[in-house]
Amino acid sequence: MKTTQILIAGFGGQGILFAGKFLAYKGLKEDLQVSWLPSYGPEMRGGTANCNIILSDTPVGSPIITTPDVLVVMNLPSLQKYVDTVAPGGQIYVDSTLIQEKVTRTDVEVFYVPATQLAREAGAGSLANMVLVGNLLQNHPELSFNGVDNVVNSMVPPKKAAMVELNMKVLTIGREYGR
Amino acid sequence: MAERVLMKGNEAIAEAAIRAGCRHYFGYPITPQTEIAAYMAKKMPKIGGVFLQAESEIASINMVYGASAAGMRVMTSSSSPGISLKAEGLSYLAGSDIPAFVVNVQRGGPGLGGIQPSQADYFQATKGGGHGDYRMIVLAPASVQEMASLTIKGFDLADKYNMTAMILADGTIGQMMEPITFEDEEIRQYDKPWALTGHEGKRPHNVVNSLYLKPEELERKNFERYERYKLVEENEAMWEEYMMEDAEYCVVAFGIASRVAKNAVVAAREKGIKVGLIRPITLWPFPKKVLEQAAEKVRGFVCVELSMGQMIEDVRLATNCKRHVGLVCRSGGMVPSPDEVLAGIENAVKGVY
Amino acid sequence: MAVVFDKPKSLADLPLHYCPGCPHGIIHRLVAEALDELGIEGKAIGIAPVGCAVMAYDYFTCDMIESAHGRAPAVATGIKRCRPDNIVFTYQGDGDLASIGMAETVHAAARNENITIIFVNNAIYGMTGGQMAPTTLPGQVTQTSPYGRDVNQCGWPIRVSEMLATLEGPEYITRVAVNNVKNVMNAKKAIKKAFQNQVEGKGFSLVEVISACPTNWGMTPEQALKWVDSDMLPYYPMGVYKDRSAAKEAK
Numbered sequence: 001m002k003t004t005q006i007l008i009a010g011f012g013g014q015g016i017l018f019a020g021k022f023l024a025y026k027g028l029k030e031d032l033q034v035s036w037l038p039s040y041g042p043e044m045r046g047g048t049a050n051c052n053i054i055l056s057d058t059p060v061g062s063p064i065i066t067t068p069d070v071l072v073v074m075n076l077p078s079l080q081k082y083v084d085t086v087a088p089g090g091q092i093y094v095d096s097t098l099i100q101e102k103v104t105r106t107d108v109e110v111f112y113v114p115a116t117q118l119a120r121e122a123g124a125g126s127l128a129n130m131v132l133v134g135n136l137l138q139n140h141p142e143l144s145f146n147g148v149d150n151v152v153n154s155m156v157p158p159k160k161a162a163m164v165e166l167n168m169k170v171l172t173i174g175r176e177y178g179r
Numbered sequence: 180m181a182e183r184v185l186m187k188g189n190e191a192i193a194e195a196a197i198r199a200g201c202r203h204y205f206g207y208p209i210t211p212q213t214e215i216a217a218y219m220a221k222k223m224p225k226i227g228g229v230f231l232q233a234e235s236e237i238a239s240i241n242m243v244y245g246a247s248a249a250g251m252r253v254m255t256s257s258s259s260p261g262i263s264l265k266a267e268g269l270s271y272l273a274g275s276d277i278p279a280f281v282v283n284v285q286r287g288g289p290g291l292g293g294i295q296p297s298q299a300d301y302f303q304a305t306k307g308g309g310h311g312d313y314r315m316i317v318l319a320p321a322s323v324q325e326m327a328s329l330t331i332k333g334f335d336l337a338d339k340y341n342m343t344a345m346i347l348a349d350g351t352i353g354q355m356m357e358p359i360t361f362e363d364e365e366i367r368q369y370d371k372p373w374a375l376t377g378h379e380g381k382r383p384h385n386v387v388n389s390l391y392l393k394p395e396e397l398e399r400k401n402f403e404r405y406e407r408y409k410l411v412e413e414n415e416a417m418w419e420e421y422m423m424e425d426a427e428y429c430v431v432a433f434g435i436a437s438r439v440a441k442n443a444v445v446a447a448r449e450k451g452i453k454v455g456l457i458r459p460i461t462l463w464p465f466p467k468k469v470l471e472q473a474a475e476k477v478r479g480f481v482c483v484e485l486s487m488g489q490m491i492e493d494v495r496l497a498t499n500c501k502r503h504v505g506l507v508c509r510s511g512g513m514v515p516s517p518d519e520v521l522a523g524i525e526n527a528v529k530g531v532y
Numbered sequence: 533m534a535v536v537f538d539k540p541k542s543l544a545d546l547p548l549h550y551c552p553g554c555p556h557g558i559i560h561r562l563v564a565e566a567l568d569e570l571g572i573e574g575k576a577i578g579i580a581p582v583g584c585a586v587m588a589y590d591y592f593t594c595d596m597i598e599s600a601h602g603r604a605p606a607v608a609t610g611i612k613r614c615r616p617d618n619i620v621f622t623y624q625g626d627g628d629l630a631s632i633g634m635a636e637t638v639h640a641a642a643r644n645e646n647i648t649i650i651f652v653n654n655a656i657y658g659m660t661g662g663q664m665a666p667t668t669l670p671g672q673v674t675q676t677s678p679y680g681r682d683v684n685q686c687g688w689p690i691r692v693s694e695m696l697a698t699l700e701g702p703e704y705i706t707r708v709a710v711n712n713v714k715n716v717m718n719a720k721k722a723i724k725k726a727f728q729n730q731v732e733g734k735g736f737s738l739v740e741v742i743s744a745c746p747t748n749w750g751m752t753p754e755q756a757l758k759w760v761d762s763d764m765l766p767y768y769p770m771g772v773y774k775d776r777s778a779a780k781e782a783k
Contacts, residue, residue: 021185021356028185028358036185036356040211041294061442062435063355066516203614229613233606234639241603241636245610248597249577249618253610271600375595375611377575377618386589388598 002057002142005065008129009050009082010074010095015129018155019072020051022133025151026143027055035063048078055142072132074115076101091139093132111135111178118173124166134174145175183358188326188348189256191359192282193218195330196254200366201280202228203253205242207235207261210294211350212284215256236261240268240281247277248387250374252334256282258350259300260291262308269343270309274389276404277373278337280330281315282346284353287512295512296350296435301489304347305463312401314408316344316415317462319433323357329460331364338369340411347462349485351435351514417460418469422448426455428527429473431494431504432483433459435514440483443520454524462490467497474498479527481505483520485513503532540564542573544593553746553753555710556584556652560591562716563623563650566724567594570731576619577611579604583625584658602633605640608647619730621648626667627657630692634666637696644701644735648726651692654743655764662748666690669767674748689767693740697773703735705774709742711760715770734777742768 006023010016017038024036037052052065071086072093073079079092079099086092088107097116115131137145152167186194193215196204204219216232223230233239239255246253257265262283272279285300287293300308304317316336318329326348333344378384391397419437422444423429432440437458447454457473459466473480479502482491488506495504507523509515526532539545542564550556567573576594580586582601589596599607604622612620629637629651640647656674657663663676667689671680681689693707704726708719719741726737742764746756772778 024185024356028183034185034356034358037351038354040350040354060357060438061445062439062517063351063357064435064439064514064516066518203610205610231609231613233609234635237603238606238609238636238639241600241606242610242613244599244603245579245597245607246614247610248607249611249614251614253614267600268603275598375577375597375618376615377577378595379574381574384593385595386597388589388596390586390598 004055004070004140004142005068006053006055006070006072007050007065007068007082008053008072009048009078012047012049014049014074015126016049016074017051019129019133020053022130022151022155023053023055023143025155026148027053029147029151030143032057032142033060035060037063048075050078070136072136074098074128074132079103093136095128095132097128113174113177115174118177119170122166122169122173124170127166127170130167130170131174131177134171135177137171138175138179181360181362183360185356186323186359187214187354187356188320188323188352189214189284189354190218191323191326192256192330192346193222194361195327196280196334197222197226197228198361198364198366199252199331199334201252201254201334202226203246203251204228204230205233205239205246205253205255207233207239207257209258209261211286211353212256212258212282214353215282236264237267240265243279243281244268244272244275244277247272247279248275248375250371250376252280252338254280254282256284258284258286259288259297262300262303266303266309269315270311270313271389272343273309273313273315274311275387276341277387278341279343280334280337281343282348285347285349287510293512294350296514297485297510297512298349298434298436299486299489299510300347301462301484301486304345305465305493313404314342314411314463316340316342316411316464317347318344319347319460319462320352321434321437321458323352323355324359325460326352327359327361331366335367336415340407342407347434349435412464415461416464416466416468418466419458419460420469421456421458423455423457423473425453427478428452428454428481428524429477429479430454430456430481430483430520430524431459431470431490432456433462433490436483436485439515439517440520442517443524446517446521447524452524452528459490465493465497470494470497471499474501477502479503479505479532481507481520481523481527483507483515483523485515486510503527505532540568542567542576542593544591546590548591549587550584551747553744553756554584555743558710558716559650559652559719559741559743560588562720562723563621564592565720566727569724570727572619572727572731575617576621577615579607579611579620579622581622581624581628583628585623585625585652586659588623602628602631603636604628604633605636605645605647605649609640609643609645612645612647616646619648619727621650621727623650624652625658626651626653626655626665630666630690637692638699641696641736641738642699642701644703646730646733646735648730649736649738650723650726651738651740652743653692653740653768654745655689656745656748658745658748662745667692669763691768693738693773696738701736702738702774703776704729704737706738706772707740707742707768707770709760709765709770711742711744711757718770740768742770
């Protein structure tokens with residue numbers, strides 16, 4: 001039995017929910033049990049946003065994550081808020097362009113990815129979220145990189161077809177980073 | 180087998196309603212259920228249905244009343260403060276003995292309250308809400324799949340018993356996405372000889388009405404209605420039992436609380452505590468029998484609720500207060516953690532209630 | 533012998549419960565005649581209000597539904613949207629339509645719902661025993677304005693037809709009265725037109741009928757009809773306030 005609980009957090013508008021949806025869809029394609037739970041309401045508009053994704057090979061109990069195995073953070077308040085909730089042995093992915101602070105915990109693996117900078121360099125400034133997702137995939141064989149194009153295709157509406165290529169580009173950049 | 184797709188709970192309700200043959204939706208925006216209206220607004224015009232954003236919740240439930248009286252499968256959806264406004268219409272629907280399907284994706288209250296998940300409308304849904312002697316069938320989904328299956332079931336029960344079926348969900352189940360499959364289900368059609376269709380000179384006029392000025396007549400109507408309700412209580416109670424075979428303690432929770440409780444039950448089992456879960460799926464009719472039977476073999480109960488403790492009263496009644504019933508509750512939009520529930524179970528084991 | 537006067541087919545052969553001298557009977561008859569003459573009784577679905585006309589569901593022989601107080605236009609909307617080929621009408625008083633149900637009225641009009649509304653304005657709550665209505669005249673004595681309606685304290689009576697006529701939505705808004713034969717004949721024409729409009733799919737048609745309430749006004753029926761002329765009609769002038777199709781033709 002393997003269950004991965006992923007918490008993604010940042011500002012509204014950073015694509016927090018989209019990144020989470022991507023992971024949920026990817027889990028679905030891998031025939032895993034999946035739940036995706038967003039924060040909702042007025043705080044979404046310019047405030048903080050987060051979403052809880054659970055991927056499991058058994059039915060998901062509570063969709064609310066209190067002890068994430070994986071934390072992905074895209075702003076400092078989110079790192080400060082959630083850093084101590086991560087399970088010992090868990091992983092933290094930090095957008096190090098936006099967050100200078102270092103994690104002092106020693107019982108977790110930390111990946112500092114200058115996601116916003118990498119995305120900008122790729123000409124996709126708004127897709128730092130997907131750089132982090134690409135990096136996360138590198139360490140999560142249960143989700144594998146295979147078939148991410150299908151997932152991106154199914155998530156991007158036809159009107160924004162140009163975004164498919166950009167998403168693929170930054171996912172790959174994220175996967176390669178730190179290798 | 181049908182394809183697994185990811186869907187929000189609110190969207191699952193809307194899609195299932197369409198599959199159940201609902202072609203008329205009347206609503207008014209309110210968080211956290213607005214996805215239902217948005218889905219209907221997109222879909223209904225394409226399938227020859229009607230989506231109408233009413234001027235208020237009061238108007239929308241009365242549009243439902245009219246459409247149902249006209250013999251249609253019809254629905255509205257809202258969240259807690261909006262349901263309070265619809266209470267008038269719910270009472271008229273019950274008094275006129277016509278079906279309706281209503282969704283409450285609950286948020287914290289009272290008053291304007293908040294927008295985070297809650298189960299604090301349990302009393303309102305199961306004990307009344309509107310005025311007068313009446314009941315509604317209340318269905319409590321705990322997953323996105325159940326948002327769909329209980330919607331289809333709800334439309335059927337509403338038509339079968341000529342009463343309102345309500346989905347009592349919460350912000351979490353409404354907003355979350357999970358994989359879901361839609362099987363092609365056969366939708367049963369019911370005769371509605373009472374429906375307002377225009378008599379075309381072929382029958383006496385139909386009247387849909389809840390006014391009975393002679394108390395003897397109104398009493399007779401209410402007695403008849405409660406005969407029907409008795410059938411619902413006998414035949415339609417639904418629940419899930421989880422790890423109850425050898426359980427010495429029983430957690431009772433519905434909806435999102437039951438999901439948290441399941442985690443706690445698993446954790447307690449790992450600690451060697453023999454605990455199980457009974458999850459009411461229908462809140463009215465309340466699954467009294469299974470709780471009564473459980474009271475014969477377990478040492479204590481623990482209710483988990485996103486309210487100050489409402490269902491706990493029904494648990495005590497169903498078990499005739501034979502065993503202690505503990506309460507783990509959060510309110511106002513807060514959700515208890517599995518650890519809090521586990522602590523509640525451990526307290527029950529220690530005899531602390 | 534030739535029959536010169538008969539009950540319309542659309543009106544049930546029942547004694548009406550209305551007070552002596554109450555014009556509801558006349559207005560019911562005008563509605564029933566319109567249904568008969570247009571041959572739409574078999575397709576009609578009527579909505580009874582809360583108020584004196586609450587039991588109209590027994591009096592009209594078409595399919596009927598009883599609505600909650602003020603909600604008739606919403607109920608009508610629900611029915612008409614499901615059954616656009618049926619003829620849907622509401623029959624409402626002033627408390628029902630212009631006080632508790634004002635929102636439903638205005639929005640049904642704004643949406644140009646293809647329904648017909650018969651709005652009976654007698655400037656008082658009749659069924660509950662004569663309280664102040666949104667249409668009670670300044671200075672008028674009622675149970676809840678025992679010293680006469682004080683507009684400084686409880687505001688001014690609402691002219692529903694004038695107000696609704698300002699909306700883009702509705703097709704036809706008119707005010708008539710039933711206090712003399714000539715006015716009754718005019719009212720009949722207006723009511724028939726309001727139904728004909730629906731048959732032709734023209735949209736929201738409302739006929740405000742200035743009525744009387746001798747019982748709660750504390751008058752004889754004859755005095756009441758005179759009071760309509762002397763006090764009601766000056767504040768609520770008869771006339772067509774909106775007729776979109778006629779206006780178009782005139783252009």
